[in-house]
Amino acid sequence: MSSAFVSSDEIRDQFSSAMSAMYQQEVPQYGTLLSLVESVNQEVLAANPTLNSELQNSDELARINVERHGAIRVGSADELAMLRRMFAVMGMEPVGYYDLSVAGVPVHSTAFRPVSDSALKRNPFRVFTSLLRLELIEKVELRKQASEVLSSRDIFTANAKMLIERFEQQGGLNAADAELFVQEALETFRWHDNATVDLATYERLHNEHRLIADVVCFRGPHINHLTPRTLDIDEVQRRMPSVGIDPKATIEGPPRRNCPILLRQTSFKALEETIAFADAAEGKHTARFGEIEQRGIALTHKGRALYDRLLAEARENAPAAANNEAHQAHLSAVFKAFPDDYATLRREQLAFFHYQAVAGKAAQGEMSAEQVERLIAQGALAVTPMIYEDFLPVSAAGIFQSNLGGSSRDNYASSSSQQQFEQALGANVIDEIELYTQRQQALLEQALAQLAG
Numbered sequence: 001m002s003s004a005f006v007s008s009d010e011i012r013d014q015f016s017s018a019m020s021a022m023y024q025q026e027v028p029q030y031g032t033l034l035s036l037v038e039s040v041n042q043e044v045l046a047a048n049p050t051l052n053s054e055l056q057n058s059d060e061l062a063r064i065n066v067e068r069h070g071a072i073r074v075g076s077a078d079e080l081a082m083l084r085r086m087f088a089v090m091g092m093e094p095v096g097y098y099d100l101s102v103a104g105v106p107v108h109s110t111a112f113r114p115v116s117d118s119a120l121k122r123n124p125f126r127v128f129t130s131l132l133r134l135e136l137i138e139k140v141e142l143r144k145q146a147s148e149v150l151s152s153r154d155i156f157t158a159n160a161k162m163l164i165e166r167f168e169q170q171g172g173l174n175a176a177d178a179e180l181f182v183q184e185a186l187e188t189f190r191w192h193d194n195a196t197v198d199l200a201t202y203e204r205l206h207n208e209h210r211l212i213a214d215v216v217c218f219r220g221p222h223i224n225h226l227t228p229r230t231l232d233i234d235e236v237q238r239r240m241p242s243v244g245i246d247p248k249a250t251i252e253g254p255p256r257r258n259c260p261i262l263l264r265q266t267s268f269k270a271l272e273e274t275i276a277f278a279d280a281a282e283g284k285h286t287a288r289f290g291e292i293e294q295r296g297i298a299l300t301h302k303g304r305a306l307y308d309r310l311l312a313e314a315r316e317n318a319p320a321a322a323n324n325e326a327h328q329a330h331l332s333a334v335f336k337a338f339p340d341d342y343a344t345l346r347r348e349q350l351a352f353f354h355y356q357a358v359a360g361k362a363a364q365g366e367m368s369a370e371q372v373e374r375l376i377a378q379g380a381l382a383v384t385p386m387i388y389e390d391f392l393p394v395s396a397a398g399i400f401q402s403n404l405g406g407s408s409r410d411n412y413a414s415s416s417s418q419q420q421f422e423q424a425l426g427a428n429v430i431d432e433i434e435l436y437t438q439r440q441q442a443l444l445e446q447a448l449a450q451l452a453g
């Protein structure tokens with residue numbers, strides 16, 4: 001092999017920007033949304049010098065303008081396993097397991113994303129990837145037909161597969177291969193306006209569950225949304241109608257806070273698109289939508305348990321009217337029980353932080369908790385929030401539902417099946433909280449060693 005390898009970070013960055021360009025062409029509203037998010041972000045930074053420098057210090061600022069997540073849904077174990085290999089070329093690994101069947105959506109999912117601090121800084125591009133659970137289709141005939149349709153498609157180009165193998169054999173791709181890989185990988189996520197089945201088959205699958213039709217009837221797992229990250233989701237939601245975008249009724253996730261936690265999201269309805277069916281009939285399909293997200297600090301097991309408890313409490317006695325203002329006011333009241341300053345979040349071990357040595361100060365002695373507190377108080381150790389890089393199952397279910405035409409169905413009586421998912425994937429998923437724990441620990445040790453040295 002001749003030239004040096006292009007880094008996986010670089011390939012991921014190229015791919016994420018190529019995907020964004022493709023989706024802007026496919027769904028013009030996405031471009032409108034990007035401009036709106038960018039102006040709100042600029043306004044927020046101009047109005048909040050503290051936030052601005054905080055983001056700058058933690059190297060967060062640079063990534064915000066390129067930060068996107070997308071979502072796809074695949075139909076078989078083979079497709080999922082090949083996707084894992086494809087994302088590996090871009091330095092993206094499966095993190096977390098999400099069971100959506102409990103919310104009436106017949107899929108389970110993971111998020112492919114970079115995991116190291118340096119890779120996240122460069123471009124944290126993530127793809128929420130769902131596997132259809134055909135076994136949840138009750139009608140035997142329909143299940144059989146769906147699996148036959150799926151087994152006759154190949155969602156990867158020959159070149160993409162060849163380059164994935166080359167990457168695995170060589171341990172990298174040179175510049176020309178990397179460039180070709182980005183183009184070929186993009187084909188998997190492209191929209192096709194011609195279905196692989198006739199209209200009657202589409203309708204049968206659609207009647208079983210709209211999502212099943214979306215996964216089974218097309219040549220590939222079209223990217224169904226691409227989500228930019230905003231610094232003020234309430235403001236973007238407020239302004240969406242003024243640019244001709246109609247958001248879903250409520251923002252998912254925690255309420256607005258001084259110290260944002262986890263993830264808040266809102267989406268707008270899918271476009272109705274014209275489809276040519278295999279029998280030449282014309283029909284409509286709604287698959288693609290837009291979404292925005294605001295990310296906050298990652299929570300420990302303890303913090304997450306508190307979040308889950310408060311969210312469940314808020315849902316139990318939710319106000320009758322589902323308008324966003326009432327919903328947010330109610331959430332805020334319930335979430336008063338969640339500490340809202342970083343010092344308390346840290347001392348009570350509710351959230352994860354980055355630690356950084358401040359030059360010129362020296363540490364002595366061992367690494368006791370008291371010692372660490374003293375270094376922070378002295379200003380020798382700087383602490384910044386560690387951003388949540390993952391997703392939330394309850395929010396994801398809300399996003400799915402709002403884009404499935406609102407007709408929710410009963411929960412599937414099925415147990416969560418991480419083991420089955422991992423078997424299909426051909427690998428174990430990484431435990432996201434374990435990952436934050438390791439990153440925090442490594443940063444703290446590094447900072448203390450620097451101060452001692």
Ligand code: OOG
Binds near residue numbers: 073400
């Ligand atoms: C994925 C929905 C979940 C999110 O941001 O929580 C998601 C899908 O509709 O395929 O993207």
Ligand code: NI
Binds near residue numbers: 227
């Ligand atoms: Ni999403």
